[in-house]
Amino acid sequence: MKKNNITIHDIARMLGISSSTVSRALSGNPRISLKTREAVANLAHEKGYHPNVMASSLRRGKTKTVGLIIPRINRHFFSNVIGGIEEVLNLSGYNLMICQSDESHEKEIENLKTLMNLRVDGIFISMATGSTNSEHLKNCLSRGVRLMMFDRVDEELPVDRIVLDDFEGAYQTVKHLVEQGYRKIAHFSGPEHINVYRNRKRGYLEALKDSGLEVTSGLILQDVLDREKGYEACLSLLAGKDVPDAIFSSSDFSALGALLAAKKKGVSTPGDLGIAGFANEPFTELFDPPITSVDQNSIEMGKTLAQLFLDKESEERVGSEPYTIVLKPRLLIRKSSLRKT
């Protein structure tokens, strides 16, 4: 940005009025005569006036910007959340500053610092897998930052939370597998310290229990979240002594890996091995067979997050109780888990 940026003082000078009048006119203050307001608006438009957001933020102590920290933007879930947030936020003139933690604790701390320096009005975060503690978040809170968490949250922190009912999503999925006649259902899980994986596993266990099925520890595999791991895990399951007849994965990526591994081994899906994933990544419905998955209501999550932020922001309800909003998942049954017809 070069120099010649026009300011309210320039406009004031040209119009022979004071800069405070210009400022008021620009903000639509009704105490300024219509004539003046129009004159200012016209000249501002003509000269291409762009208000200096920094000056205004500095003066008002509000940036009208919200920071977002997520592991990765190229996950279907997160890019949808972003869409939802922006849809609501932009209507109120807020901007969104997106930061990727890349699943790293250090980057997450870095992002947090950046956003604090920027003096954003609020920070939305979904934690990195690398973050096994929340010291950095507590730090923020003690500074009075308006922090809100979603999806991967710390369930202890006194902050607003928007989460999916992961337990329910998992429970329904496993129940569905059981209904389809699967009896030895394996589970791919993620790090124990992350609520979503913990809850999905709980749902899995509960569904097995309610179905009168035994839990086989060898069928529960930790940290199987990407395609490669899913592929390997499936191969080893198929070669092991406890061969499952279905897999419920906490991740669509590892579910896909499993599907590919099964195909490779000539194990048919859904006939010999039922498969279900989680997150409703776009590719799940395109494969042959299409993969059963759980939709996370991502756009809605983004909207809810932003709306709650705006509500609290306008109400000045500073010390109000933190909310926890739980959204419902939606099981999408596709061919990969349909054995009966």
Next chain:
Amino acid sequence: MKKNNITIHDIARMLGISSSTVSRALSGNPRISLKTREAVANLAHEKGYHPNVMASSLRRGKTKTVGLIIPRINRHFFSNVIGGIEEVLNLSGYNLMICQSDESHEKEIENLKTLMNLRVDGIFISMATGSTNSEHLKNCLSRGVRLMMFDRVDEELPVDRIVLDDFEGAYQTVKHLVEQGYRKIAHFSGPEHINVYRNRKRGYLEALKDSGLEVTSGLILQDVLDREKGYEACLSLLAGKDVPDAIFSSSDFSALGALLAAKKKGVSTPGDLGIAGFANEPFTELFDPPITSVDQNSIEMGKTLAQLFLDKESEERVGSEPYTIVLKPRLLIRKSSLRKT
């Protein structure tokens, strides 16, 4: 963000020195005694001092922020570009403000306005399909904004540009199809006003010509960029009078649609219908058969963009000639186009 933000004045008062000394100490100015510098650094750390970026930007006329306007963040290509940009930019302490135009001209204008108000130091943009003219960009330029374009660029504007050699990518792909024995090659294209689609089509035409093949206008379909359109287009081609034996698509999504349509119709790929796409979306290598595609060197593009920006920024080479950097594509030959063995 509540209030109690500590400032350099607070630190100055506590230490019994002046705020300018604190400012200098914080910026590592060697003219401040080591003792003072350490004292300041310690207290700042202890009290959790966070510099107010807006105040400093306002004062210096630099925000250390770059704006990015892209059609969609959830495209493999764009999220990789973002990764590349951030990798380079963050090292130099710059932030990236990401805006999605959603392929809409109006949103693009809106984004531009936002970024100008924010006084970002530079704007990187890849144009929306909805933008059929560049008036808004000229506007920016006349204001002295450092604008840089990539991928979908306006080839007339006097700005730095990083592009892929789309012509070459298309040419190689079609040549490859010809080598595989395909003779009636159809093409899915995008809007004519977008350079990348224009150039890909040129590459397609040139390759046909150089191979002594005729151009059949009925085999060139416009605006076939998403899965649905690709599906429909393929069906109509297969049902038409000029049935192609291969399709070169400007988009992986429509290539996928074509593959699914062919499968549906019992037309085998690559046997009866060779298929190649463009962009190397992750799903292309996962399908059965894996889809031949062209890698766009996206991370490199992001890095190059950011590096060029930084270079020019540091050299203060304000009026220097605009660069156009052309990156090489990489043809990834997969089963969908391999007929010979």
Next chain:
DNA sequence: TTGTAGGCGTTATCAG
């Protein structure tokens, strides 16, 4: 090596 003073562009307060 450190302090003083002024200003970046806005807005809020207080006067008129």
Next chain:
DNA sequence: CTGATAACGCCTACAA
């Protein structure tokens, strides 16, 4: 209805 003035937090001549 409008103007003067101060302040937001920081940086940087210029002085000492």
